[in-house]
Amino acid sequence: MSDEKFLSFEDPIKELAQKLSALRTASVDSPALNTEIQSLEKENKALTKKIYSKLDTWQIVQVARHPNRPHTSDYIKRIFDDFDELHGDRQFGDDASIIGGIGLLENMPVMVIGHEKGRDTDEKLKRNFGMTNPEGYRKAKRLMLLAEQFSLPVITFVDTAGAYPGIEGEERCQSEAIARNLATMSELKTPILVVVSGEGGSGGALAISVGDHLSMLEYAIYSVASPEACASIIWREADKAPEAAKAMKVSSKDLKKINIIDEIITEPLGGAHRDYDLMAENIKSSLIKNLSILNKLSLDDLLDRRYKRILEIGS
Amino acid sequence: MNWLRRLIPSIGTFKSKSKVPDGLWVSCKKCESVLYVPELEKSLYVCPKCGYHMRIGARKRLDIFLDNSSYEEIAPNLTTKDPLRFKDSKYYTSRVKEAVAATGEKEALIVVKGMLKGVSIVVAAFEFRFLGGSMGSVVGEKFVQGINTAIKEKVPFICFATSGGARMQESMISLMQMAKTSAAIQKLKKEKLPYISVLIDPIYGGVSASIAMLGDINIAEPNALSGFTGRRVIEQTVRIELPDNFQKSEYLLSNGAIDMIIHRKNLRSKISSILNKIYKS
Ligand SMILES: [Zn+2]
Numbered sequence: 001m002s003d004e005k006f007l008s009f010e011d012p013i014k015e016l017a018q019k020l021s022a023l024r025t026a027s028v029d030s031p032a033l034n035t036e037i038q039s040l041e042k043e044n045k046a047l048t049k050k051i052y053s054k055l056d057t058w059q060i061v062q063v064a065r066h067p068n069r070p071h072t073s074d075y076i077k078r079i080f081d082d083f084d085e086l087h088g089d090r091q092f093g094d095d096a097s098i099i100g101g102i103g104l105l106e107n108m109p110v111m112v113i114g115h116e117k118g119r120d121t122d123e124k125l126k127r128n129f130g131m132t133n134p135e136g137y138r139k140a141k142r143l144m145l146l147a148e149q150f151s152l153p154v155i156t157f158v159d160t161a162g163a164y165p166g167i168e169g170e171e172r173c174q175s176e177a178i179a180r181n182l183a184t185m186s187e188l189k190t191p192i193l194v195v196v197s198g199e200g201g202s203g204g205a206l207a208i209s210v211g212d213h214l215s216m217l218e219y220a221i222y223s224v225a226s227p228e229a230c231a232s233i234i235w236r237e238a239d240k241a242p243e244a245a246k247a248m249k250v251s252s253k254d255l256k257k258i259n260i261i262d263e264i265i266t267e268p269l270g271g272a273h274r275d276y277d278l279m280a281e282n283i284k285s286s287l288i289k290n291l292s293i294l295n296k297l298s299l300d301d302l303l304d305r306r307y308k309r310i311l312e313i314g315s
Numbered sequence: 316m317n318w319l320r321r322l323i324p325s326i327g328t329f330k331s332k333s334k335v336p337d338g339l340w341v342s343c344k345k346c347e348s349v350l351y352v353p354e355l356e357k358s359l360y361v362c363p364k365c366g367y368h369m370r371i372g373a374r375k376r377l378d379i380f381l382d383n384s385s386y387e388e389i390a391p392n393l394t395t396k397d398p399l400r401f402k403d404s405k406y407y408t409s410r411v412k413e414a415v416a417a418t419g420e421k422e423a424l425i426v427v428k429g430m431l432k433g434v435s436i437v438v439a440a441f442e443f444r445f446l447g448g449s450m451g452s453v454v455g456e457k458f459v460q461g462i463n464t465a466i467k468e469k470v471p472f473i474c475f476a477t478s479g480g481a482r483m484q485e486s487m488i489s490l491m492q493m494a495k496t497s498a499a500i501q502k503l504k505k506e507k508l509p510y511i512s513v514l515i516d517p518i519y520g521g522v523s524a525s526i527a528m529l530g531d532i533n534i535a536e537p538n539a540l541s542g543f544t545g546r547r548v549i550e551q552t553v554r555i556e557l558p559d560n561f562q563k564s565e566y567l568l569s570n571g572a573i574d575m576i577i578h579r580k581n582l583r584s585k586i587s588s589i590l591n592k593i594y595k596s
Contacts, residue, residue, distance in 0.1 A: 165544035165552045170562060173572045174543035178524040179497055186498030203481075203493060203524045203543070210494045224481045224490040224521070234403045234483050247401055248486040258398060260487045310498045311459060313491040314398070314452025 007062050009051065013270070016044045048270040055219070058242035060251050061227060063219040064199050068273035070280070071130075072099055072114030072157040075197065078280030079287070080105055080112060086143060092172065095136030097128045097160070098208070100143040102152065106288055111147035113140050113208055114157030117198070130199075131164035134177035137207045141181050144188055153191040153291055156208045161226060163204030178207040185210035186310060191294040191302060193287060195265070196220045196252075197272075202229075212306050213290045215263040216252035217279070219271055222260070223250040260313070263290070343367055345538075359579045368536050368579055370516060372418070373425045373442035376475050380438065380583055386429035389437070390460045393453045394421050398488050407484040414445045423447075423478070424454040426461035428468075432587040434596055437465040439474040441515070441522070448478035450522050451485040455492030458526065462499040471509040471594050473586065476527040480520020493525035500529045509594050511586055514541045514564070514573065532589060533573040534582070535564040541572075 006014040080103030088094040100113040117130030147154045192211030200222030227245035232238045252264045268275035339352045346365035360369040378384040401407040423445035439461050441448040465472040481489040512530025516539035542562040560566045564576045577585045
């Protein structure tokens, strides 16, 4: 990838990657060159492994927000066949910060719903950087109820900095939209699988993440507020965000330890952004495995189990 | 001053710039009238001059609302286990200790069984002075136990919500309390038992986006501020100066978020008359 972006703690890999790309595009063709490429590749891999094996929480936050990190639409393309996007909340509009629709997971029809941050500038604006307004949550709710009607399992991808903090959202009752989704998902009569794929920010993330199986990608984050917001509220200094991230336990490893999530889905070496296909494959096999387990439960058992799981947290 | 502090929990919210005389006098935050405390007590801490609803504590709220000011508390002794061992400039546990000392409460939510004009009800009231009325694991758990009691005894559930939102120091466990309380409210609905949510100034974030907005009937006191995101954050994001009435009760009513605005002195009679129409004991 020529437009590969490197995070500050990746400096050693950056240099190697630049050397590698120079050698690969070199016009000389000699066995010595190939040997050099192979050895640099090996070194690159080892170094990446070394750096990524001991990321601190703040570094993980940066990977979760990496500009090249795959988004919901990247996963939809790779995981689901024959995807039909469905639009609109039937009340106000269509919020592009949430994508939803019906697709096939290995021939099984499912409802897919996820935040979409957008890639280039135009798309980011269109998608409001993945920050949702009430109509987005209401679209998600409509699609969930549709899934219930047609007995489709629901699969959600969570990747948002948070609900959009705007005037219009408040006018249209952002709080009610989020609350209603929580209530609806708690008793939706179909399995719900949640994948926190990037940033799980606050109530805006929770609004599509109540379910029967909650997984997180290895370097995804999930928290009650962004580390920056937490730092400015509690520490009263926004630059304490790294400390806040650590204290809030935002990483998949920490959240698995306190039983907030069920599963960590392994990322490719150096993060999901280095291999979209492999990342999608790992997510897909997790979804297939866990859906087959949930599908064995009767509807009553599924809903009892979901309610108990929700009520257990913090009891 | 100590006795006065006990009498008027909201004293800290009075404007510091105004010359508040010590003792029996306080000044209204809105119209700055100097008010006689025993008189204010009688007017339920609503300014007799301008109608401004001052903040009152959860105990006071329950005393005012319930028959004979009497009630039986549900899960009164639950305290946080500090699940994340959270520390910022201070330990979370010491912040909780300070809140306990300042309020005399063990947590930010009090849940009780009592009577409203002869009808048994379960009431939850947030204590805003306890860490901003923030919702952590204990608040969520007490709320759910209150709902369970209402279901068991087949009685209505009423919540007076005032809160800054989820409690940062319990991070994801706090966030999940939004799902937990919302799920429990759905169970109450299934039993066809009424849930009346009363919005008290101020009510924001995670508590607004769960408990407060899920009432079968949503009521607000006059001049209560409520929303998902606070005014300051929105102003920083959109860089527009917001209108004065932004997120106030009247604004909520015209945008369709609440059913009615009810003066503090009429809450008892109004909620009782609503229950008489939608609930048969
Ligand atoms: Zn006044």
